[in-house]
Amino acid sequence: MTKIAILGFGTIGQGLAEVIATNSEKIKAQCGGIEIKYVLDLREFPEHALGGRVVHDFNIILNDPEIKIVCEMMGGSHPAYDFSLKALNSGKGVVTSNKEVVANFGPELLKAASDNNTRYLFEASVGGGIPIIRAMTDSLRGNEICEINGILNGTTNYILTQMKSSGKSMSEALACAQSLGYAEADPSADIDGVDACRKICILSAIAFGTLVPSVKVDTVGIRNITTQDISDAEKNDSSLKLVARATKLPDGTISMSVSPTFVRNDNPLAAVNDVFNAVLVRGNTLGDVMFYGKGAGSLPTASAVLADVIDLVLCEGHQPKQQLWERCENVISSLPSDAFSDYIGRVGTPIAH
Amino acid sequence: MTKIAILGFGTIGQGLAEVIATNSEKIKAQCGGIEIKYVLDLREFPEHALGGRVVHDFNIILNDPEIKIVCEMMGGSHPAYDFSLKALNSGKGVVTSNKEVVANFGPELLKAASDNNTRYLFEASVGGGIPIIRAMTDSLRGNEICEINGILNGTTNYILTQMKSSGKSMSEALACAQSLGYAEADPSADIDGVDACRKICILSAIAFGTLVPSVKVDTVGIRNITTQDISDAEKNDSSLKLVARATKLPDGTISMSVSPTFVRNDNPLAAVNDVFNAVLVRGNTLGDVMFYGKGAGSLPTASAVLADVIDLVLCEGHQPKQQLWERCENVISSLPSDAFSDYIGRVGTPIAH
Numbered sequence: 017m018t019k020i021a022i023l024g025f026g027t028i029g030q031g032l033a034e035v036i037a038t039n040s041e042k043i044k045a046q047c048g049g050i051e052i053k054y055v056l057d058l059r060e061f062p063e064h065a066l067g068g069r070v071v072h073d074f075n076i077i078l079n080d081p082e083i084k085i086v087c088e089m090m091g092g093s094h095p096a097y098d099f100s101l102k103a104l105n106s107g108k109g110v111v112t113s114n115k116e117v118v119a120n121f122g123p124e125l126l127k128a129a130s131d132n133n134t135r136y137l138f139e140a141s142v143g144g145g146i147p148i149i150r151a152m153t154d155s156l157r158g159n160e161i162c163e164i165n166g167i168l169n170g171t172t173n174y175i176l177t178q179m180k181s182s183g184k185s186m187s188e189a190l191a192c193a194q195s196l197g198y199a200e201a202d203p204s205a206d207i208d209g210v211d212a213c214r215k216i217c218i219l220s221a222i223a224f225g226t227l228v229p230s231v232k233v234d235t236v237g238i239r240n241i242t243t244q245d246i247s248d249a250e251k252n253d254s255s256l257k258l259v260a261r262a263t264k265l266p267d268g269t270i271s272m273s274v275s276p277t278f279v280r281n282d283n284p285l286a287a288v289n290d291v292f293n294a295v296l297v298r299g300n301t302l303g304d305v306m307f308y309g310k311g312a313g314s315l316p317t318a319s320a321v322l323a324d325v326i327d328l329v330l331c332e333g334h335q336p337k338q339q340l341w342e343r344c345e346n347v348i349s350s351l352p353s354d355a356f357s358d359y360i361g362r363v364g365t366p367i368a369h
Numbered sequence: 370m371t372k373i374a375i376l377g378f379g380t381i382g383q384g385l386a387e388v389i390a391t392n393s394e395k396i397k398a399q400c401g402g403i404e405i406k407y408v409l410d411l412r413e414f415p416e417h418a419l420g421g422r423v424v425h426d427f428n429i430i431l432n433d434p435e436i437k438i439v440c441e442m443m444g445g446s447h448p449a450y451d452f453s454l455k456a457l458n459s460g461k462g463v464v465t466s467n468k469e470v471v472a473n474f475g476p477e478l479l480k481a482a483s484d485n486n487t488r489y490l491f492e493a494s495v496g497g498g499i500p501i502i503r504a505m506t507d508s509l510r511g512n513e514i515c516e517i518n519g520i521l522n523g524t525t526n527y528i529l530t531q532m533k534s535s536g537k538s539m540s541e542a543l544a545c546a547q548s549l550g551y552a553e554a555d556p557s558a559d560i561d562g563v564d565a566c567r568k569i570c571i572l573s574a575i576a577f578g579t580l581v582p583s584v585k586v587d588t589v590g591i592r593n594i595t596t597q598d599i600s601d602a603e604k605n606d607s608s609l610k611l612v613a614r615a616t617k618l619p620d621g622t623i624s625m626s627v628s629p630t631f632v633r634n635d636n637p638l639a640a641v642n643d644v645f646n647a648v649l650v651r652g653n654t655l656g657d658v659m660f661y662g663k664g665a666g667s668l669p670t671a672s673a674v675l676a677d678v679i680d681l682v683l684c685e686g687h688q689p690k691q692q693l694w695e696r697c698e699n700v701i702s703s704l705p706s707d708a709f710s711d712y713i714g715r716v717g718t719p720i721a722h
Contacts, residue, residue: 034654035511035654038653038654039511039512039513039653039654042510042511042512042513043511046510046511139508145652145655145656145658146658147504147507147508147509147658150503150504150507150508151500151503151504151508154500154503154507154676154680155492155500155503155504155673155676156500156672156676157395157399157676157679157680158388158392158395158396158399158672158675158676158678158679159392159395159672159675159676160392160395282642284640284641284645284661287637287640288637289635292637299498299672300391300392301387301388301391301392301668301669301671301672302498302662302668302669302672302673303498303662303663303666303668303669304662304663305498305499305500305660305661305662306659306660306661306662307658307659307660307661308637308658308659308660308661309655309656309657309658309659310656310657310658313656315654315655315656316654316655316656318654319509319511319512319652319654319655320508320655322511322512323507323508323509323510323511323512325511326510326511327507327510330689331689334687336683336684
């Protein structure tokens with residue numbers, strides 16, 4: 017029985033507790049079982065089965081040698097980054113669903129993990145339950161990844177699907193997404209492409225070993241998309257999607273963008289609707305492979321966290337080396353027009369963010 | 370530098386040599402490099418760069434302690450199975466693309482690997498370059514897999530796509546597939562669903578730990594599909610696809626079938642066209658995830674073989690334990706009608722095979 021700690025008992029943290037309880041037999045068969053010893057949160061959860069395990073001081077977790085794995089699901093950069101770094105430096109494995117921390121501090125955390133013979137795993141940070149990160153890390157190894165194209169934000173994809181299927185305006189579709197809980201009261205991180213941008217930065221770092229700061233990526237959201245844009249796409253036998261894209265150009269430059277894009281209907285991304293996410297990866301000898309699933313949601317995301325936890329448990333004593341990430345501070349070009357082999361154009365101009 | 374042997378220098382074997390040559394820098398960075406020391410084949414290849422490494426006696430490979438990994442890409446059950454078993458019993462890792470051997474002898478080969486602290490890996494046996502097997506083994510662990518639905522045969526999917534898009538008859542579309550090299554002169558293994566059946570048996574064994582003999586699976590191919598069937602599907606807002614399916618019923622029974630199926634157009638499998646394959650997996654807490662890509666082809670399939678080889682190299686000295694497969698000899702029910710939640714019906718009656 018491996019003892020773990022959960023940092024942050026929100027939607028995903030509680031989801032992890034539920035997934036571990038639901039699938040306890042399967043987990044036991046795979047790795048001898050997982051027990052949640054501590055839950056760190058500012059709040060109390062007197063009604064929850066794990067209410068008695070809530071602590072408010074991270075040092076209790078840090079100083080408990082029984083805790084081998086810490087699952088960080090707090091959100092935000094701080095103190096999530098600081099706690100993750102401390103845990104890694106004390107030799108504990110860290111699993112996260114927090115894309116902001118991975119996109120901002122991945123290089124430092126991967127380095128700390130490597131220095132301490134442990135791992136920093138983040139499958140749940142991109143694409144919810146879609147196992148895209150392990151696929152790119154393990155299954156596509158031996159391939160040079162040439163290009164990644166993803167629909168990485170479920171909220172905007174839901175809004176665009178609604179605009180197309182029922183003729184709603186952008187603001188009507190957004191209100192609908194908010195009423196269903198798919199969009200936040202302040203939807204700007206989704207609508208303006210910032211969330212998708214962080215995710216493509218993570219995928220690009222895995223593919224190319226270089227983390228581009230998200231603020232350097234040409235990012236256009238869907239805020240100004242009109243029903244006219246949607247019907248223009250249809251007239252061109254295409255669908256309008258918010259596509260996040262990273263390409264390695266022949267000169268080695270990494271070119272990245274997030275923007276509303278006319279995707280031809282014969283491209284598999286065109287058929288990805290509602291809150292679903294998909295990532296299309298092109299390998300030099302593999303060709304195109306696509307991974308599709310729900311990009312968010314408590315249980316799918318928690319399932320991805322759990323897969324990482326089991327991976328750490330199974331490799332105890334000899335964690336495989338992870339690829340380290342360099343930081344790229346150079347100017348990143350936006351995509352040249354001839355890179356749009358499977359697309360017919362972008363809509364809108366980049367925002368400052 | 371890890372030294373490997375290739376058994377069978379046909380399309381995939383030569384593809385592996387090409388992928389290793391093309392991506393040698395990347396491979397070296399990942400695992401220190403891979404060298405093909407022997408190629409076993411009945412033929413000579415005087416024009417090929419590896420022509421000087423061709424041998425005709427398997428014992429040369431078996432008795433060379435430098436060979437840590439054997440890649441079996443011979444096709445057929447024998448001697449592929451026999452050579453694989455001998456290699457595993459001598460402690461060598463074995464990687465295969467041979468679905469017939471995995472579907473027929475998976476339990477024995479996995480047991481031999483386990484007994485000898487090595488592994489038998491077969492990512493390339495299903496879905497070509499699509500990393501479906503590693504995803505189901507590693508990334509979906511911790512989930513109870515409830516159901517698998519796959520378009521697992523590119524030839525039949527190409528034929529059905531042609532019948533739909535250009536109104537060709539079954540025999541016209543087959544002739545077209547043959548002229549393009551997508552179908553063999555004797556197309557029965559594809560057309561009658563036998564190939565798809567072997568693949569769903571492998572996926573089902575990974576998901577449920579039990580290998581169902583392919584001859585026990587209700588199998589209907591596309592031989593008798595007419596343009597009327599195709600248009601009936603369209604009238605029902607569906608697409609006709611050859612769907613291979615495995616479900617675990619509430620009583621623990623595994624229910625499997627291969628049959629032409631009306632797939633609703635809102636199911637992501639409906640948009641999978643031409644020679645592409647896709648596998649839709651439902652986990653109890655993960656929900657639906659889909660994996661999509663070219664299900665065949667020399668370089669994509671060889672890329673999957675290479676990923677397995679690198680995995681074996683990276684784990685040298687402490688290969689993770691693989692799940693063993695039981696054999697299931699009990700009667701398998703065909704799917705009950707109420708299992709077709711995302712479908713509207715099957716077309717045709719099972720063949721004997």
